[in-house]
Amino acid sequence: MPAVQETVDQVRSLDVDQYKYGFFTDIESEKAPKGLNEDTVRFISAKKDEPEWMLEWRLEAFRRWQTMQEPEWARVSYPRIDYQDLYYYSAPKRPTQLSIDDIDPEILKTYEKLGIPLRERDALLGIESTGGSKVAVDAVFDSVSVATTFKEELAKAGVIFMPISEAIREYPELVRKYLGSVVPVTDNYFATLNSAVFSDGSFVYVPKGVRCPMELSTYFRINERNTGQFERTLIIADEGAYVSYLEGCTAPQRDENQLHAAVVELVALADAEIKYSTVQNWYPGDKDGKGGIYNFVTKRGDCRGDRSKISWTQVETGSAITWKYPSCILRGDNSQGEFYSIAISNGYQQVDSGTKMIHLGKNTSSRIISKGIAAGHSDNTYRGLVSAHRKATGARNFTNCDSLLIGDKCGAHTVPYIESKNSSAQFEHEATTSKISDDQLFYCRQRGLDPEEATALIVNGFVKDVLQQLPMEFAVEAQKLIAVSLEGSVG
Amino acid sequence: MALLEIDNLHAKIDGEHGKEILKGLSLKVNPGEVHAIMGPNGSGKSTLSYILAGKDDYEVTDGSVSLDGEDLLEMEIDERAAKGVFLAFQYPVEVPGVATMTFLRSALNAQRKKRGEEEISTPDFLRLVKDKAAGLGISQDMLRRGVNVGFSGGEKKRAEILQMAVLEPKVAILDETDSGLDIDALKVVSEGVNALRSPDRAMIVITHYQRLLNHIVPDFVHVMHKGRIVRSGGKELALELEANGYAEYQQDAA
Ligand SMILES: Nc1ncnc2c1ncn2[C@@H]1O[C@H](COP(=O)(O)OP(=O)(O)O)[C@@H](O)[C@H]1O
Numbered sequence: 001m002p003a004v005q006e007t008v009d010q011v012r013s014l015d016v017d018q019y020k021y022g023f024f025t026d027i028e029s030e031k032a033p034k035g036l037n038e039d040t041v042r043f044i045s046a047k048k049d050e051p052e053w054m055l056e057w058r059l060e061a062f063r064r065w066q067t068m069q070e071p072e073w074a075r076v077s078y079p080r081i082d083y084q085d086l087y088y089y090s091a092p093k094r095p096t097q098l099s100i101d102d103i104d105p106e107i108l109k110t111y112e113k114l115g116i117p118l119r120e121r122d123a124l125l126g127i128e129s130t131g132g133s134k135v136a137v138d139a140v141f142d143s144v145s146v147a148t149t150f151k152e153e154l155a156k157a158g159v160i161f162m163p164i165s166e167a168i169r170e171y172p173e174l175v176r177k178y179l180g181s182v183v184p185v186t187d188n189y190f191a192t193l194n195s196a197v198f199s200d201g202s203f204v205y206v207p208k209g210v211r212c213p214m215e216l217s218t219y220f221r222i223n224e225r226n227t228g229q230f231e232r233t234l235i236i237a238d239e240g241a242y243v244s245y246l247e248g249c250t251a252p253q254r255d256e257n258q259l260h261a262a263v264v265e266l267v268a269l270a271d272a273e274i275k276y277s278t279v280q281n282w283y284p285g286d287k288d289g290k291g292g293i294y295n296f297v298t299k300r301g302d303c304r305g306d307r308s309k310i311s312w313t314q315v316e317t318g319s320a321i322t323w324k325y326p327s328c329i330l331r332g333d334n335s336q337g338e339f340y341s342i343a344i345s346n347g348y349q350q351v352d353s354g355t356k357m358i359h360l361g362k363n364t365s366s367r368i369i370s371k372g373i374a375a376g377h378s379d380n381t382y383r384g385l386v387s388a389h390r391k392a393t394g395a396r397n398f399t400n401c402d403s404l405l406i407g408d409k410c411g412a413h414t415v416p417y418i419e420s421k422n423s424s425a426q427f428e429h430e431a432t433t434s435k436i437s438d439d440q441l442f443y444c445r446q447r448g449l450d451p452e453e454a455t456a457l458i459v460n461g462f463v464k465d466v467l468q469q470l471p472m473e474f475a476v477e478a479q480k481l482i483a484v485s486l487e488g489s490v491g
Numbered sequence: 492m493a494l495l496e497i498d499n500l501h502a503k504i505d506g507e508h509g510k511e512i513l514k515g516l517s518l519k520v521n522p523g524e525v526h527a528i529m530g531p532n533g534s535g536k537s538t539l540s541y542i543l544a545g546k547d548d549y550e551v552t553d554g555s556v557s558l559d560g561e562d563l564l565e566m567e568i569d570e571r572a573a574k575g576v577f578l579a580f581q582y583p584v585e586v587p588g589v590a591t592m593t594f595l596r597s598a599l600n601a602q603r604k605k606r607g608e609e610e611i612s613t614p615d616f617l618r619l620v621k622d623k624a625a626g627l628g629i630s631q632d633m634l635r636r637g638v639n640v641g642f643s644g645g646e647k648k649r650a651e652i653l654q655m656a657v658l659e660p661k662v663a664i665l666d667e668t669d670s671g672l673d674i675d676a677l678k679v680v681s682e683g684v685n686a687l688r689s690p691d692r693a694m695i696v697i698t699h700y701q702r703l704l705n706h707i708v709p710d711f712v713h714v715m716h717k718g719r720i721v722r723s724g725g726k727e728l729a730l731e732l733e734a735n736g737y738a739e740y741q742q743d744a745a
Pocket residue numbers: 504512530531532533534535536537538539548
């Protein structure tokens with residue numbers, strides 16, 4: 001398949017270090033003073049020109065956070081994070097979200113290097129040459145959104161797609177109604193921290209009966225040193241609406257670890273559907289496990305209306321530590337939740353990821369397909385919860401967790417929890433763990449593939465069911481990433 | 492100089508107490524020739540094919556193998572493939588989730604790239620596979636399925652021949668390609684193989700039974716026993732073996 005070929009080309013074109021997004025953009029930035037206290041929260045809120053209610057909301061979260069303990073139940077270990085030794089806000093000095101020509105050219109270049117054109121003209125050119133479909137992009141650089149494309153075209157369809165900081169000012173009723181309604185301020189340590197200090201992220205509202213005319217996407221880039229990124233995404237699909245949203249992320253290569261604690265909330269009202277896809281490629285650290293992003297993320301979707309549907313698809317290849325459980329609350333009757341995941345770990349990466357499917361409504365159904373691939377010295381855990389509430393008559397779940405081990409120094413673990421308070425619930429669970437066999441490698445190599453090509457091909461076969469869930473352009477991207485992140489795992 | 496030249500090859504199972512399997516095997520194969528290697532089970536036929544392909548489980552302790560004058564034993568597995576060594580496996584391996592079509596294309600392009608050739612274009616590739624698959628009775632559906640996944644014994648063998656047809660090797664080694672085939676399947680597979688006979692291609696056909704050699708008529712027949720070629724002759728040797736069995740060899744070994 002051509003994609004595998006491209007993959008291998010890409011692997012070859014890389015230097016010793018496989019992470020190709022590890023460059024740093026030298027621009028002038030404005031930061032909040034180091035450390036975290038009420039003044040930091042006030043600083044961020046003031047920078048964003050926020051209404052008083054928003055500041056109060058943040059301060060409440062901050063006070064709450066001070067009383068909380070960092071969770072320790074995940075199968076990951078890392079040195080204590082010194083929360084006072086971080087910057088919580090960093091923004092390019094030049095004003096952002098103006099006309100595209102006023103954006104710092106260095107930033108435009110950064111996104112070009114990442115393959116994300118911020119000029120609509122360039123984006124359209126890209127589409128013409130690749131035959132792809134149109135994607136609107138919100139580009140978040142450290143703590144602020146620097147540009148959002150195709151905004152006007154979307155506005156014509158009634159779709160609101162803008163930085164959340166802007167939405168707080170322009171659509172305060174919508175934001176107030178839904179912010180924190182899926183992931184409460186008090187939900188967990190990292191979500192609470194995010195609630196206090198989140199700086200930017202995307203806001204999407206698709207009105208009743210509207211099918212969003214293009215894919216929406218946010219591209220997150222951490223640039224500044226010692227800076228945490230705390231983005232906040234809120235997506236609302238009103239009754240009968242449909243939206244497909246893509247999220248991508250990268251960061252420079254650095255020796256120290258960096259914290260990324262995001263919160264994503266999805267709300268699907270009756271008959272609405274949200275498809276949320278992530279290709280997570282934060283810097284994973286070097287081959288000895290030095291540096292890399294701590295990715296502590298809370299993602300949750302609420303199928304609030306009857307017959308609504310939320311589908312998470314994730315390809316996780318980056319980060320030193322991933323702690324992430326995109327979940328669905330199946331509140332509406334006949335609502336559906338899906339979780340499709342590919343999690344690859346290599347080197348000294350630690351992944352603890354999975355999902356929660358909380359069945360509250362009648363005849364709700366959920367489907368979980370998880371493919372974990374562990375190579376090098378990495379640890380890869382699937383952690384999942386499927387629960388049926390007393391009233392969730394006819395709830396159904398199908399779970400399939402497959403793990404693939406490459407080499408013998410890595411670990412794969414499956415931790416499924418099932419709770420059913422309704423006797424009519426039907427939950428099915430399948431799990432397998434396998435290794436790439438010597439026979440498979442020999443067979444592929446006998447046909448002319450080198451060890452890396454062979455491994456990439458076998459792994460792509462292993463994750464096929466999930467790759468098929470991704471929008472086309474993303475699937476190709478993901479396939480490339482898989483090969484890149486497995487580099488050095490064989491031989 | 493022969494295309495493939497095996498000289499006094501000794502090999503053992505890798506590891507400290509690995510058993511010696513090949514004990515001084517010599518064979519010369521010229522372009523255009525078809526050599527049959529026959530012999531009782533356990534005589535080392537598959538081992539020979541694996542060693543030629545470069546499988547890691549064995550250690551060559553003496554002797555040499557050259558391909559076009561180059562030291563074959565020094566080459567990586569995939570390098571040998573790109574130089575034209577093809578092994579049709581006795582037990583083809585499953586690669587779940589990778590469509591046969593995808594597999595073929597990745598393999599062909601990997602080989603081409605190693606040889607410094609251009610990748611094949613999509614239309615050319617599709618035409619090539621369609622042509623070759625039709626002759627072997629391989630359906631489009633089979634090409635879309637995972638490599639060897641859920642294939643019947645006969646389908647697996649036909650798929651191996653399809654791969655050989657697409658990859659166009661210089662030296663093809665067919666290990667027990669007839670095993671598990673009924674007579675109709677045997678005919679289809681043999682026709683596929685015969686279609687690939689050419690003045691610049693050599694074949695080594697490993698088989699336990701003479702039956703296959705009625706369909707793929709060899710130029711030379713060798714009897715292998717206990718890791719050595721103990722007798723060589725023309726195609727009539729196969730008939731003699733069919734009549735008398737391997738008892739003669741097994742006895743003198745005892
Ligand atoms: N990887 C291996 N490990 C242990 N024994 C092996 C291995 N490969 C082959 N053998 C042994 O070597 C001998 C020759 O086997 P093989 O080459 O498969 O013979 P044939 O194909 O002629 O039946 C047999 O005794 C077999 O058990």
